[in-house]
Amino acid sequence: MSESFMEKVTCPYCHIQHEFKKWILIDTGSDPDLYDEVRSGETFKFVCPSCTSTYDMNYPFAYHEPENRLFIMYANNSEDYEKARRILSGEVPSEQEAINEILGRQGYKKRLVYGREEFYEKLLLFDRGLDDGVMEIVKLIYGENLAKTQKEDLFAAVRYEKDDEKEDGVFFLMKEGQRVGKVNIDEKIYDWVISNYFDRIIENISDTFIVNFFWARNVVQGRQQ
Numbered sequence: 001m002s003e004s005f006m007e008k009v010t011c012p013y014c015h016i017q018h019e020f021k022k023w024i025l026i027d028t029g030s031d032p033d034l035y036d037e038v039r040s041g042e043t044f045k046f047v048c049p050s051c052t053s054t055y056d057m058n059y060p061f062a063y064h065e066p067e068n069r070l071f072i073m074y075a076n077n078s079e080d081y082e083k084a085r086r087i088l089s090g091e092v093p094s095e096q097e098a099i100n101e102i103l104g105r106q107g108y109k110k111r112l113v114y115g116r117e118e119f120y121e122k123l124l125l126f127d128r129g130l131d132d133g134v135m136e137i138v139k140l141i142y143g144e145n146l147a148k149t150q151k152e153d154l155f156a157a158v159r160y161e162k163d164d165e166k167e168d169g170v171f172f173l174m175k176e177g178q179r180v181g182k183v184n185i186d187e188k189i190y191d192w193v194i195s196n197y198f199d200r201i202i203e204n205i206s207d208t209f210i211v212n213f214f215w216a217r218n219v220v221q222g223r224q225q
């Protein structure tokens, strides 16, 4: 079951106060419409009834896809990130009973993400049936190879995103939140990473919920999480 509450929001354009529905737990099982609305950004969009201005409401929430046994906690600042980390690790219970119930389930992919880019990247990977751990290593390999052959300051991160022209996922080179380049993914590398790092990925991914660049670097360097 999804959980939400109404919050008073003052429109930054016309300064009139309105109510906005904030989600604590987004559950696509009880609210199937949210599946697409989350992906389009509709769920987080505030449309001012007075002046029709729209803006994005960025706040922490939990996302649950029971059909795919997926649970993601989202944070957009370090305080909320730490709070979510403690809940996911079992250090403290969530104030939401529904979240504690989901966390007790077995065979789930549980993730903690920071910021919208990482959230949408995870959703896209899972939608495509790709493993995010394998893909983080693929991204690391691409990034390192590109840094060797190109100017170091060309980009800051590699991101798996939807291509505007084609539906395929491609790697975008990101700098200061902007796309500065594009690389097509060689599918052979995905399989190569699975065959080379399979044991270490299994070993490192089972108990963790933070699967990002640092996780991938530790796996590749053979360090235990």
Ligand SMILES: [Zn+2]
Pocket (backbone or CB within 6 Å): 011, 012, 013, 014, 015, 016, 048, 049, 050, 051, 052, 053
């Ligand atoms: Zn307004």
